[in-house]
Amino acid sequence: xxxxxxxxxxxxxxxxxxxxxxxxxxxxxxxxxxxxxxxxxxxxxxxxxxxxxxxxxxxxxxxxxxxxxxxxxxxxxxxxxxxxxxxxxxxxxxxxxxxxxxxxxxxxxxxxxxxxxxxxxxxxxxxxxxxxxxxxxxxxxxxxxxxxxxxxxxxxxxxxxxxxxxxxxxxxxxxxxxxxxxxxxxxxxxxxxxxxxxxxxxxxxxxxxxxxxxxxxxxxxxxxxxxxxxxxxxxxxxxxxxxxxxxxxxxxxxxxxxxxxxxxxxxxxxxxxxxxxxxxxxxxxxxxxxxxxxxxxxxxxxxxxxxxxxxxxxxxxxxxxxxxxxxxxxxxxxxxxxxxxxxxxxxxxxxxxxxxxxxxxxxxxxxxxxxxxxxxxxxxxxxxxxxxxxxxxxxxxxxxxxxxxxxxxxxxxxxxxxxxxxxxxxxxxxxxxxxxxxxxxxxxxxxxxxxxxxxxxxxxxxxxxxxxxxxxxxxxxxxxxxxxxxxxxxxxxxxxxxxxxxxxxxxxxxxxxxxxxxxxxxxxxxxxxxxxxxxxxxxxxxxxxxxxxxxxxxxxxxxxxxxxxxxxxxxxxxxxxxxxxxxxxxxxxxxxxxxxxxxxxxxxxxxxxxxxxxxxxxxxxxxxxxxxxxxxxxxxxxxxxxxxxxxxxxxxxxxxxxxxxxxxxxxxxxxxxxxxxxxxxxxxxxxxxxxxxxxxxxxxxxxxxxxxxxxxxxxxxxxxxxxxxxxxxxxxxxxxxxxxxxxxxxxxxxxxxxxxxxxxxxxxxxxxxxxxxxxxxxxxxxxxxxxxxxxxxxxxxxxxxxxxxxxxxxxxxxxxxxxxxxxxxxxxxxxxxxxxxxxxxxxxxxxxxxxx
Amino acid sequence: xxxxxxxxxxxxxxxxxxxxxxxxxxxxxxxxxxxxxxxxxxxxxxxxxxxxxxxxxxxxxxxxxxxxxxxxxxxxxxxxxxxxx
Numbered sequence: 001x002x003x004x005x006x007x008x009x010x011x012x013x014x015x016x017x018x019x020x021x022x023x024x025x026x027x028x029x030x031x032x033x034x035x036x037x038x039x040x041x042x043x044x045x046x047x048x049x050x051x052x053x054x055x056x057x058x059x060x061x062x063x064x065x066x067x068x069x070x071x072x073x074x075x076x077x078x079x080x081x082x083x084x085x086x087x088x089x090x091x092x093x094x095x096x097x098x099x100x101x102x103x104x105x106x107x108x109x110x111x112x113x114x115x116x117x118x119x120x121x122x123x124x125x126x127x128x129x130x131x132x133x134x135x136x137x138x139x140x141x142x143x144x145x146x147x148x149x150x151x152x153x154x155x156x157x158x159x160x161x162x163x164x165x166x167x168x169x170x171x172x173x174x175x176x177x178x179x180x181x182x183x184x185x186x187x188x189x190x191x192x193x194x195x196x197x198x199x200x201x202x203x204x205x206x207x208x209x210x211x212x213x214x215x216x217x218x219x220x221x222x223x224x225x226x227x228x229x230x231x232x233x234x235x236x237x238x239x240x241x242x243x244x245x246x247x248x249x250x251x252x253x254x255x256x257x258x259x260x261x262x263x264x265x266x267x268x269x270x271x272x273x274x275x276x277x278x279x280x281x282x283x284x285x286x287x288x289x290x291x292x293x294x295x296x297x298x299x300x301x302x303x304x305x306x307x308x309x310x311x312x313x314x315x316x317x318x319x320x321x322x323x324x325x326x327x328x329x330x331x332x333x334x335x336x337x338x339x340x341x342x343x344x345x346x347x348x349x350x351x352x353x354x355x356x357x358x359x360x361x362x363x364x365x366x367x368x369x370x371x372x373x374x375x376x377x378x379x380x381x382x383x384x385x386x387x388x389x390x391x392x393x394x395x396x397x398x399x400x401x402x403x404x405x406x407x408x409x410x411x412x413x414x415x416x417x418x419x420x421x422x423x424x425x426x427x428x429x430x431x432x433x434x435x436x437x438x439x440x441x442x443x444x445x446x447x448x449x450x451x452x453x454x455x456x457x458x459x460x461x462x463x464x465x466x467x468x469x470x471x472x473x474x475x476x477x478x479x480x481x482x483x484x485x486x487x488x489x490x491x492x493x494x495x496x497x498x499x500x501x502x503x504x505x506x507x508x509x510x511x512x513x514x515x516x517x518x519x520x521x522x523x524x525x526x527x528x529x530x531x532x533x534x535x536x537x538x539x540x541x542x543x544x545x546x547x548x549x550x551x552x553x554x555x556x557x558x559x560x561x562x563x564x565x566x567x568x569x570x571x572x573x574x575x576x577x578x579x580x581x582x583x584x585x586x587x588x589x590x591x592x593x594x595x596x597x598x599x600x601x602x603x604x605x606x607x608x609x610x611x612x613x614x615x616x617x618x619x620x621x622x623x624x625x626x627x628x629x630x631x632x633x634x635x636x637x638x639x640x641x642x643x644x645x646x647x648x649x650x651x652x653x654x655x656x657x658x659x660x661x662x663x664x665x666x667x668x669x670x671x672x673x674x675x676x677x678x679x680x681x682x683x684x685x686x687x688x689x690x691x692x693x694x695x696x697x698x699x700x701x702x703x704x705x706x707x708x709x710x711x712x713x714x715x716x717x718x719x720x721x722x723x724x725x726x727x728x729x730x731x732x733x734x735x736x737x738x739x740x741x742x743x744x745x746x747x748x749x750x751x752x753x754x755x756x757x758x759x760x761x762x763x764x765x766x767x768x769x770x771x772x773x774x775x776x777x778x779x780x781x782x783x784x785x786x787x788x789x790x791x792x793x794x795x796x797x798x799x800x801x802x803x804x805x806x807x808x809x810x811x812x813x814x815x816x817x818x819x820x821x822x823x824x825x826x827x828x829x830x831x832x833x834x835x836x837x838x839x840x841x842x843x844x845x846x847x848x849x850x851x852x
Numbered sequence: 853x854x855x856x857x858x859x860x861x862x863x864x865x866x867x868x869x870x871x872x873x874x875x876x877x878x879x880x881x882x883x884x885x886x887x888x889x890x891x892x893x894x895x896x897x898x899x900x901x902x903x904x905x906x907x908x909x910x911x912x913x914x915x916x917x918x919x920x921x922x923x924x925x926x927x928x929x930x931x932x933x934x935x936x937x
Contacts, residue, residue, distance in 0.1 A: 542861075568890070568891065569891065596860060597859075597860055599863075599864065601865070601866060603865070603893035603894060604865040604892065604893065605884075605885075605892040606891060606893070629862065639869055639906075640866045640867070640868060641866060643864055643866065643867060645863045646862075648863040651857060651858070651859055651860035651861060652857075652858040653855050653856060654855070654857075655853070656855075657853045668860075668862075671857070674855050678854070681853040681854070742853065
């Protein structure tokens with residue numbers, strides 16, 4: 001070697017290279033290269049570059065020729081193969097060999113990319129094969145020359161290469177200058193212009209990967225072999241995939257190998273997958289789509305839509321697994337998209353057409369399958385169609401169910417609520433099992449439930465839409481559901497056969513169910529009204545099954561968003577009862593003989609609206625107590641006066657006759673009537689005289705008497721009348737005679753009992769003779785006030801607001817009480833404008849302005 | 853036949869015994885509440901002055917707090933003293 005130093009420059013290459021070239025060829029062929037030869041190669045390259053000023057370019061050209069020659073050989077071997085598998089196999093073998101070499105061979109030639117000497121000679125001799133490659137090394141050299149350490153570039157470059165070669169791993173520790181230079185070179189080459197400046201890319205890469213020699217190798221392979229046979233390769237690979245789809249086993253590694261070559265072949269540093277994507281991926285997608293386009297139509301025709309769904313589902317999964325084998329992760333989403341298009345979207349209508357029948361038959365498994373398929377479709381078109389089907393089905397099935405059972409459920413609130421809950425549970429199960437409780441389907445279910453609950457075709461209550469001020473009564477039918485819910489609540493909370501039958505937990509569960517249904521009810525104010533009336537009865541008669549539960553449900557009502565003032569009123573009622581109890585205790589200790597007297601003092605505002613007071617002449621015994629109570633209360637609370645509500649008062653009397661001794665729970669009115677006979681027990685007393693004796697108003701007296709002559713469900717009535725054939729309290733005449741039934745006895749199992757207890761109160765009348773119509777009118781009246789209040793509340797804050805926005809906010813505020821009708825809102829807006837609470841904008845009739 | 857009372861539950865509400873219909877301060881009925889309250893009754897009580905004038909407690913307290921020096925009844929301008937019965 002040292003001898004060579006003395007020679008003239010241009011001979012050095014000829015002197016040294018032939019020897020080194022043999023090592024290069026050995027490396028290419030993957031023949032064994034000894035450590036010494038390997039090191040010699042490093043030295044040789046270094047030596048030529050150092051002593052021959054055009055050495056780098058010469059080596060590069062020579063190397064290129066050798067590589068091309070090698071590739072041409074490989075190509076001829078690959079091309080010689082006829083069979084697809086053999087072709088692929090040979091290609092992959094050749095490629096793997098070459099690719100491995102592309103990692104090692106560049107190592108000794110690192111000098112080329114660094115040496116400034118390459119520049120003039122290589123640009124001059126960029127003769128044949130790859131203009132871009134030599135251009136790359138040119139710019140690489142230029143960049144290196146521009147870098148600060150140009151003087152020592154040769155030496156440091158050489159030593160770096162040597163260590164890298166020894167360790168064979170990529171020498172990541174190479175100077176940053178060299179790294180950035182080489183990546184710049186690669187980028188410049190990628191953009192296709194040989195002479196661009198080095199200012200494109202600064203990303204740090206593995207030095208070996210970006211080496212110009214490696215690039216030269218890959219580009220040559222790409223140009224000389226890959227380009228010619230890539231279509232054959234792809235076709236062969238796709239044929240294998242196709243065969244595999246048809247169930248024939250092939251060597252999957254062949255396809256994987258081809259894919260790898262596509263990926264690794266890319267010398268584009270910016271987009272490593274460019275070649276893969278443009279060729280392999282595209283071919284794969286195309287083949288997949290074509291395969292399933294034929295198959296899916298065939299499957300559907302042969303086995304029907306339901307079986308096809310299964311097929312599509314299994315194929316989707318299968319292809320996902322296959323994709324993991326054959327494709328790069330970046331392709332998964334586009335493949336899925338393609339598959340969904342071919343397998344589902346193209347068959348969307350025929351699949352969706354099956355949905356209603358499946359819902360009808362509760363085919364949860366198939367629905368679940370369909371849902372999974374549809375959920376893959378973009379923009380939720382399929383899911384939306386399914387939601388629509390579900391909603392329609394629940395509505396129609398729910399209403400049909402209610403209608404078919406209408407005779408029972410309109411009469412029996414327990415049956416109604418239980419039927420409703422059964423229905424809800426059935427559909428909730430469906431949504432859970434078939435649609436995994438997907439929020440979209442839950443919404444569809446809720447909308448449908450709302451329709452069922454608020455439907456008025458089975459039963460309705462008539463509410464006048466406006467207070468009949470012009471003598472015209474409009475009625476807007478509303479569902480009776482809230483009323484029945486409240487009744488059901490009452491049955492659970494009162495001491496009834498139902499509440500006795502159930503455990504505390506069961507009652508809790510049912511109350512929760514009621515609240516669940518209540519969520520769907522538009523007019524919650526009706527529920528609240530009835531609930532309060534029932535609660536009033538329970539508290540006054542002391543018939544609550546469990547007072548703790550009573551208070552629990554008040555809190556639950558608060559939790560589900562019932563208006564605070566309403567819930568507070570309920571809480572207040574419990575407070576009143578407790579205060580009254582304390583008061584009773586004090587009263588009894590103050591006057592010992594009154595232990596039979598109980599008083600309940602109510603806050604007028606909190607309780608169910610009581611009607612006007614009714615006068616009644618009390619039995620003498622009671623009449624005596626009253627002043628004592630009033631006096632006692634006056635001492636406790638100065639400035640207050642008691643007002644008796646005798647229509648709510650009640651008591652227990654002992655009724656003794658020849659048969660036995662009976663305790664009867666009666667209202668104060670019933671008590672007053674019965675006491676009329678106390679002094680003349682065998683007399684017949686006329687209606688007229690009873691009125692004089694009791695001082696009850698006519699309607700109350702009629703009702704009270706009727707409850708004593710015709711109390712439902714008892715064998716022997718306590719009072720009898722003459723004539724006996726009167727069928728309604730309206731038919732009592734002034735001279736209708738009433739007398740005590742001396743035969744009265746409590747009958748149980750067909751036997752008269754000597755002792756017993758009987759409740760004659762039935763449903764405590766909270767109101768006097770006000771008709772249901774008037775009751776309902778008060779609901780409407782309250783709604784009107786609430787609406788006005790809410791409008792003012794909104795306008796006070798907003799000052800200016802257009803009609804649509806106002807209606808939106810209004811409904812939002814009122815939704816926990818009732819759903820205001822458009823008509824009512826309009827009427828109340830007009831009323832408020834008329835009364836100068838607000839006005840319309842002069843320019844915009846739909847804009848309202850708050851007037852302070 | 854004989855009927856005797858074993859027990860009796862009397863139900864009553866109560867109302868204020870005031871010498872006027874409305875509160876002289878807020879002009880609301882004594883049967884309802886002062887403007888700040890929601891529930892009439894115990895939660896919004898009435899109070900009487902020694903001058904025998906009567907107001908919602910919340911109203912008169914607010915009024916008295918607004919008077920810097922002489923705490924007077926707003927109706928008769930006598931010095932205000934609560935009438936504790």
